Amino acid sequence: MTRPTDNTGPTRTRKPSAQLLSEARLVEPPASLPAVSEPNAAAPPVKPKARRFSLGKLFWTSLTGLLGLAFGLWLDGLIADLFSRADWLGYAAMALSLLLVVALLALALRELSALARLKTMHRLQQRAASAYSENDLPKTRIVVGDLLSLYQGRADTARSRGQLKNQLDDVMDGRDLVKLAERDLLxxxxxxxxxxxxxxxxxxxxxxxxxxxxxxxxxxxxxxxxxxxxxxxxxxxxxxxxxxxxxxxxxxxxxxxxxxxxxxxxxxxxxxxxxxxxxxxxxxxxxxxxxxxxxxxxxxxxxxxxxxxxxxxxxxxxxxxxxxxxxxxxxxxxxxxx
Structure with a gap:
């Protein structure tokens, strides 16, 4: 029986080697391994981007500007006509116009304050939900502190705020602290x-x-x-x-x-x-x-x-x-x- 010939050339042999267990070195894995995506893992929800420009906003902004200009021209003509009739009528119209501007600014500031407070409360909701799901005690304490500041000037919450402040450092679990705030304050x-x-x-x-x-x-x-x-x-x-x-x-x-x-x-x-x-x-x-x-x-x-x-x-x-x-x-x- 003949042995098959190898056309690739002579076979090279290497010297066998061995390593003692005392000389073996452990190879440490890297600190951060790439995450392996599981096929059944649910992907995190993607939040839609807020639309900063729209035709509706452009329309209402343009319409508001035109109405403001028309009102300003009408008011200027009214004051000029009153001055032509009598000086005291013109000065009275100017005083009333100044009061109108002050009232409009006060209303605008109040509306901006209300919108800002509404936005603050929505952010507090999101932060509280995040801290509760993560069971993060430092984040929860910050959220509860902001909640206490939100009701700082209300007399009907004085007793519950005092009780919650006294127990704020005693609770060592984030979710329990949220439950305590819901029960005592809300x-x-x-x-x-x-x-x-x-x-x-x-x-x-x-x-x-x-x-x-x-x-x-x-x-x-x-x-x-x-x-x-x-x-x-x-x-x-x-x-x-x-x-x-x-x-x-x-x-x-x-x-x-x-x-x-x-x-x-x-x-x-x-x-x-x-x-x-x-x-x-x-x-x-x-x-x-x-x-x-x-x-x-x-x-x-x-x-x-x-x-x-x-x-x-x-x-x-x-x-x-x-x-x-x-x-x-x-x-x-x-x-x-x-």
């Missing part, structure tokens, strides 16, 4: 907010049930919802002005759309049928209960948006309890003699 506010939402839902339910016109129903619901948002914002430390109220209302509507709160028709009807509402009250009172539940949903969303801390340990008011109170009110109205 607990009373949450109870008042629940009462405000329930009373607003009852008013909406009663007025829309006895109102003779659908237009009156729509106007009352809109006014009551805006009033509810403003009251909740004031309760939690906001200072809602005109523009800040509309911005807050827009954020509440966005929160409702995000959480599916606007598509409430089917679930509310199912709840009403499940509780035997049709057998208890008339159709008109049933419509009032549905409108009251929609107001309660707006109140829950406003409570979530206006609250300086997100709901981490506590919970917003239950819609089932509000629905139970509304059905009791509707049943009492149905049972009362005309």
């Amino acid at each position: 607990g009373a506010m949450d109870a008042r907010a629940n009462a405000i939402i329930l009373n607003s839902a009852k008013r909406t339910s009663i007025v829309t049930a006895i109102s003779p016109r659908a237009l009156i129903d729509v106007l009352f619901v809109v006014v009551e919802n805006v009033r509810l948002i403003r009251r909740l914002s004031q309760l939690y430390g906001g200072r809602p002005g005109f523009f800040s109220s509309w911005r807050l209302a827009r954020e509440v509507i966005g929160h409702l759309a995000l959480t599916g709160g606007l598509s409430a028709g089917d679930s509310l009807i199912q709840n009403a049928l499940g509780h035997g509402l049709a057998a208890k009250v008339s159709a008109r009172l049933g419509e009032g209960v549905i409108n009251g539940m929609l107001t309660a949903r707006v109140g829950r969303a406003a409570m979530t948006v206006c609250r300086p801390l997100p709901f981490l340990a506590g919970k917003p008011p239950s819609l089932k309890s509000i629905f139970s109170e509304l059905t009791k009110t509707a049943s009492r109205q149905h049972d009362e003699p005309d």
Whole structure:
């Protein structure tokens, strides 16, 4: 039997080598290894970039500028015409114009302050949620300190602020500190907010049930919802002005759309049928209960948006309890003699 020939040339052999265990060296891995992406790992959510320029902003800015110029020319012509008639009329018009400018500046400063405070409370929400998820004690203490500063001038929170300050250095867990702040500092506010939402839902339910016109129903619901948002914002430390109220209302509507709160028709009807509402009250009172539940949903969303801390340990008011109170009110109205 012949051995196969190798056409690549003669085979080179190397001298075997061995290494003693005492002379072996351990190779340390690098400090930072590249992260290996798992196929089932969820990617972090990508935040959309805020749009700094839009045609709508350009339109409203241009329109505001033109209206300001037109008002300035009209005021200048008015003062000149009054001076031509009598000097004292011109000076009176100038004094009134100065007071108008001062009032406009004061209103502008108040609106800017309200918008800045609203932005500060939203940032506090985000920082609190981040510190709670990471269970970071230093970050949590900073958040709680900012929360205490937010309510520094309110007399109704003096006792709870004092208790929280005394326990601030004793708690050694970040999440426990957030829970303590929610219970001691925001607990009373949450109870008042629940009462405000329930009373607003009852008013909406009663007025829309006895109102003779659908237009009156729509106007009352809109006014009551805006009033509810403003009251909740004031309760939690906001200072809602005109523009800040509309911005807050827009954020509440966005929160409702995000959480599916606007598509409430089917679930509310199912709840009403499940509780035997049709057998208890008339159709008109049933419509009032549905409108009251929609107001309660707006109140829950406003409570979530206006609250300086997100709901981490506590919970917003239950819609089932509000629905139970509304059905009791509707049943009492149905049972009362005309």
